[in-house]
Amino acid sequence: MVTQKGVAGLQKASRTRGENKLDFYPGQVLHTKCRQDHCNVNVIKRDLSTKREQWSPSKKANLRSSTKFDFANDCVLCGRSTxxxxxxxxxxxxxxxxxxxxxxxxxxxxxxxxxxxxxxxxxxxxxxxxxxxxxxxxxxxxxxxxxxxxxxxxxxxQAHVSEGKKTRKYGLKTRIDTQPFPK
Known part of the structure; x- marks a missing residue:
């Protein structure tokens, strides 16, 4: 239950936040955690900064390539500079x-x-x-x-890079049995 002093604190916090549409009156029942968060100075600062970020102009959209292709100086086929x-x-x-x-x-x-x-x-x-x-x-x-x-x-x-030529490093091509003379 909110007292007269609590109503004054809630109204002050609402003005700081720029919320004029909330009405508080003595005897009103509010969640304790909600009331504490609404009046907390640090939470108010955080909420105001996120509100400013939401309304700030958006950054210029980046294209796929970060640099502009120069047809007079870059190879049309590979894209490298000439x-x-x-x-x-x-x-x-x-x-x-x-x-x-x-x-x-x-x-x-x-x-x-x-x-x-x-x-x-x-x-x-x-x-x-x-x-x-x-x-x-x-x-x-x-x-x-x-x-x-x-x-x-x-x-x-390249769509996929081949593994290259497979070469054996050591040993013979065929497997040698462990017994020298098979029966």
Whole structure:
């Protein structure tokens, strides 16, 4: 049961919380724990801080990639930077100069199938740019060969990594019986 002094404390706590719709009167029956939590200064601070966090502007949504893809400096196929190679005058970096190159890459993406993660990534980049020639897109010659032949896909794009060649480390190929001369 709440006394007059208790009503004053509850009303003060309600004003601090910004709750003006609660009415308290002497003789009202309240749960002891609820009344203590409602008037506790530390609980009030905690509740007010969580209320501010709920109404604070939300953070900008992050996209899947943290950095923006730069068609003029990143390989369309592997996504790695070509800046260092282009500065050195390396001939293994080429620009997409025709629309037929883009068409061929799109066809290769379809041929590689929907289960190919690398093809999905390349197709997404092509669809985003819409016109690789206008975007001044570049690619590594080795990546182009790898993508066209379906071999030597970079590890980042492989669906599963094979265990490699199984070799035996020690011993013979066949099992030798423990008895030297079987009967």
């Amino acid at each position: 800046r260092d190679q282009r500065k050195k005058g390396d001939v293994s970096v080429y620009q997409v100069r025709t629309s037929s190159c883009q068409t061929n890459l799109e066809m290769l993406c379809l041929q590689r199938g929907p289960g190919d993660k690398w093809a999905k990534t390349v197709k997404g980049r092509i669809e985003y740019a819409q016109d690789l020639h206008a975007a001044d897109a570049v690619y590594h010659q080795q990546c182009n060969i790898n993508f066209r032949t379906g071999r030597n896909i970079p590890l980042a794009f």
